[in-house]
Amino acid sequence: MELLLTPLHExxxxxxxxxxxxxxxxxxxxxxxxxxxxLAVRERVGLFDVSHMGEIELHGKDAVRFTxxxxxxxxxxxxxxxxxxxxxxxxxxxxxxxxxxxxxDNEYVLLVVNASPAYSVKDFDWIDSHKDGFxxxxxxxxxxxxxxxxxxxxxxxxxxxxxxxxVAAPDLGRFKFVNGTxxxxxxxxxxxxxxGEDGFEIYSDTRDVVTIWHGLLEAGSDQGILPIGxxxxxxxxxxxxxxxxxxxxxxxxxxxxxxxxxxxxFEKEDFIGKAALLEARNKGLTRRLTGLHxxxxxxxxxxxxxxxxxxxxxxVTSGNYCPSLKxxxxxxxxxxxxxxxxxxxxxxxxGRDVPAEVADMPFIAPFNKR
Amino acid sequence: xxxxxxxxxxxxEWARLEDGxxxxxxxxxxxxxxxxxxxxxxxxxxxxxxxxxxxATLESVKAVSEVYxxxxxxxxxxxxxxxxxxxxxxxxPYGEGWIAKVEPVDGASLEGLMDxxxxxxxxxxxxxx
Numbered sequence: 001m002e003l004l005l006t007p008l009h010e011x012x013x014x015x016x017x018x019x020x021x022x023x024x025x026x027x028x029x030x031x032x033x034x035x036x037x038x039l040a041v042r043e044r045v046g047l048f049d050v051s052h053m054g055e056i057e058l059h060g061k062d063a064v065r066f067t068x069x070x071x072x073x074x075x076x077x078x079x080x081x082x083x084x085x086x087x088x089x090x091x092x093x094x095x096x097x098x099x100x101x102x103x104x105d106n107e108y109v110l111l112v113v114n115a116s117p118a119y120s121v122k123d124f125d126w127i128d129s130h131k132d133g134f135x136x137x138x139x140x141x142x143x144x145x146x147x148x149x150x151x152x153x154x155x156x157x158x159x160x161x162x163x164x165x166x167v168a169a170p171d172l173g174r175f176k177f178v179n180g181t182x183x184x185x186x187x188x189x190x191x192x193x194x195x196g197e198d199g200f201e202i203y204s205d206t207r208d209v210v211t212i213w214h215g216l217l218e219a220g221s222d223q224g225i226l227p228i229g230x231x232x233x234x235x236x237x238x239x240x241x242x243x244x245x246x247x248x249x250x251x252x253x254x255x256x257x258x259x260x261x262x263x264x265x266f267e268k269e270d271f272i273g274k275a276a277l278l279e280a281r282n283k284g285l286t287r288r289l290t291g292l293h294x295x296x297x298x299x300x301x302x303x304x305x306x307x308x309x310x311x312x313x314x315x316v317t318s319g320n321y322c323p324s325l326k327x328x329x330x331x332x333x334x335x336x337x338x339x340x341x342x343x344x345x346x347x348x349x350x351g352r353d354v355p356a357e358v359a360d361m362p363f364i365a366p367f368n369k370r
Numbered sequence: 371x372x373x374x375x376x377x378x379x380x381x382x383e384w385a386r387l388e389d390g391x392x393x394x395x396x397x398x399x400x401x402x403x404x405x406x407x408x409x410x411x412x413x414x415x416x417x418x419x420x421x422x423x424x425x426a427t428l429e430s431v432k433a434v435s436e437v438y439x440x441x442x443x444x445x446x447x448x449x450x451x452x453x454x455x456x457x458x459x460x461x462x463p464y465g466e467g468w469i470a471k472v473e474p475v476d477g478a479s480l481e482g483l484m485d486x487x488x489x490x491x492x493x494x495x496x497x498x499x
Contacts, residue, residue: 029432030405033405033406034405034406034431034432035406035408035431231431231432235431298409298411298427298429299408299409299431320431321408321409321429321431323431328409350434
């Protein structure tokens with residue numbers, strides 16, 4: 001199967017990016033150096049092509065009620081222009097995907113989902129197949145939307161003179177969104193991101209993304225803006241322990257054992273997976289996503305076994321060298337009670353048992369908690 | 371473009387024979403491809419290695435890569451600076467970023483390796499592929 005291209009594909013090639021397949025798309029993993037790009041976002045500002053993400057629109061009288069049925073988080077009380085993080089769960093409690101719910105108004109909800117791969121067909125099919133009994137239209141608009149993310153402490157000041165909308169960019173609240181224009185193009189801007197820094201995600205018509213990309217890179221050039229690839233996107237989200245679907249969460253992990261339990265609102269009437277999650281909660285967890293620090297001996301990576309005294313007690317879901325911390329950390333799904341042990345844990349790296357210590361998550365605090 | 375005082379392997383190591391020892395590192399092409407080297411697994415002095423055997427491992431943020439010796443022999447020295455400064459391989463691949471020195475077995479030679487001009491052609495062919 002041929003790789004899909006985002007509207008910015010030519011721009012990545014022109015910048016000399018190293019390209020890799022990701023979720024069915026040909027995407028830039030780095031332009032210069034993963035470490036340099038990572039630090040640029042933490043210290044200044046960076047621009048990401050995230051056009052591969054999916055957008056599914058729900059329209060109709062039951063848009064909100066339908067969303068409340070699809071996800072564990074509480075949607076009914078959201079104000080217009082608010083955003084919530086949540087999941088699509090299977091009846092057994094495992095996850096189809098983690099998603100963001102953008103409540104436009106009582107008859108229009110926008111779901112932002114992972115690429116999944118290939119225009120988010122997996123999520124769309126799941127959602128569409130559950131709409132019986134609800135007065136709602138489900139539209140997969142992933143092909144029509146382009147998206148970039150502007151992230152880093154300089155982002156609000158950079159965007160302020162450029163964005164025209166009902167509120168100035170720096171005044172847009174976290175987890176809120178508004179419509180406006182940027183370089184004369186219609187955009188939806190949200191105060192959200194996947195990096196742990198302050199920043200914005202900017203949605204537009206797919207035909208406007210190239211203009212927006214160039215406009216932001218130019219406007220930010222004397223602030224030291226860099227284009228940022230998927231390599232740094234991964235190290236940035238990893239340092240603040242944001243989950244990556246397919247690594248830390250998947251169809252076999254429920255939101256209670258991953259630290260996502262705060263999104264599950266059991267007081268809600270009903271949602272897909274509620275019964276299974278209630279049972280899991282009542283029985284107690286059998287395993288837990290746990291942070292690990294690996295002081296020396298190499299990089300712990302996805303799939304590596306976690307052992308205690310030679311026996312396998314878990315598996316690394318994500319592991320990385322952390323450029324801001326200059327240390328190796330991992331997130332691992334570890335069987336209880338081993339997730340609580342003080343010492344004796346090791347990660348199996350290329351046949352060696354490399355000592356690891358339990359570490360608090362997140363490994364660094366996101367910007368709003370510093 | 372590539373230093374002329376060393377010989378090159380197809381697997382992108384450089385080698386220099388001096389005082390009976392072969393100093394080995396990776397080329398600037400390899401270090402640029404790997405980028406951001408953050409961890410180096412060095413051999414122990416006294417370990418033996420085969421010709422074209424892997425004797426060290428380099429980890430970058432996204433990849434793991436082996437380093438191969440152009441000669442069979444015994445490890446005479448390992449660049450311990452790389453334990454604290456693995457990025458030296460990116461900064462000075464032919465200088466301070468050397469990886470290890472091998473005392474070659476009798477009869478081992480660097481004659482079969484490429485010179486700088488041949489290596490440059492080899493890189494271009496790989497890039498074009």
